[in-house]
Amino acid sequence: MSKTQPTNIYLIGFMGCGKSYLGKLLAKRLQYDFIDMDAYLEAKEGKTISQIFREDGEGAFRKLERDYLTASGDFEKTVIATGGGCPCFYDNMEWMDVSGQTIYLKTPTTILVERLQKETAHRPLLAGKSKKELTIFIDRKLEERGPYYEQAQVVFEYRTGEEGVEELMKYLK
Numbered sequence: 563m564s565k566t567q568p569t570n571i572y573l574i575g576f577m578g579c580g581k582s583y584l585g586k587l588l589a590k591r592l593q594y595d596f597i598d599m600d601a602y603l604e605a606k607e608g609k610t611i612s613q614i615f616r617e618d619g620e621g622a623f624r625k626l627e628r629d630y631l632t633a634s635g636d637f638e639k640t641v642i643a644t645g646g647g648c649p650c651f652y653d654n655m656e657w658m659d660v661s662g663q664t665i666y667l668k669t670p671t672t673i674l675v676e677r678l679q680k681e682t683a684h685r686p687l688l689a690g691k692s693k694k695e696l697t698i699f700i701d702r703k704l705e706e707r708g709p710y711y712e713q714a715q716v717v718f719e720y721r722t723g724e725e726g727v728e729e730l731m732k733y734l735k
């Protein structure tokens with residue numbers, strides 16, 4: 563069956579902004595499927611992201627991320643949580659904007675730091691960082707990545723909580 567209009571929703575934003583958490587709730591609410599692109603890539607490659615970074619380098623990871631992103635064009639009615647760096651490599655952001663609905667979950671640095679502090683182990687870009695280093699890193703990265711993230715069709719200020727889903731529903735096409 564060929565698709566006549568995009569039915570996929572791409573959630574983008576920094577690590578720890580709640581893409582998977584809110585994405586799962588949104589998918590349930592819409593009766594869509596949910597895919598976490600990082601988990602999908604890891605399952606397909608049979609390797610963790612940390613392993614790919616370590617063994618093949620970030621460039622190789624970004625290429626795989628791009629390949630699996632474009633493959634997601636074959637999905638239908640799916641909410642897709644993308645990796646935090648995904649919109650900032652290749653023309654991924656433009657690709658998502660024409661292939662589906664894009665939503666940037668914009669979350670303040672203080673909240674990201676609180677969350678990510680406990681979860682640095684499986685995120686190679688954050689491994690070993692103290693709270694202070696994490697804050698500096700996130701602020702710097704957000705400055706760099708903001709211009710990509712802000713190209714999303716919807717910029718949704720999100721802090722925390724499941725009630726975000728009902729709010730988000732108002733912005734969907």
Ligand code: S3P
Nearest residue numbers: 576577578600645646647685686
């Ligand atoms: C990354 C974010 C991660 C993962 C990889 C790189 C990034 O995804 O893709 O560790 O560059 O911000 P999450 O945003 O799902 O943690």
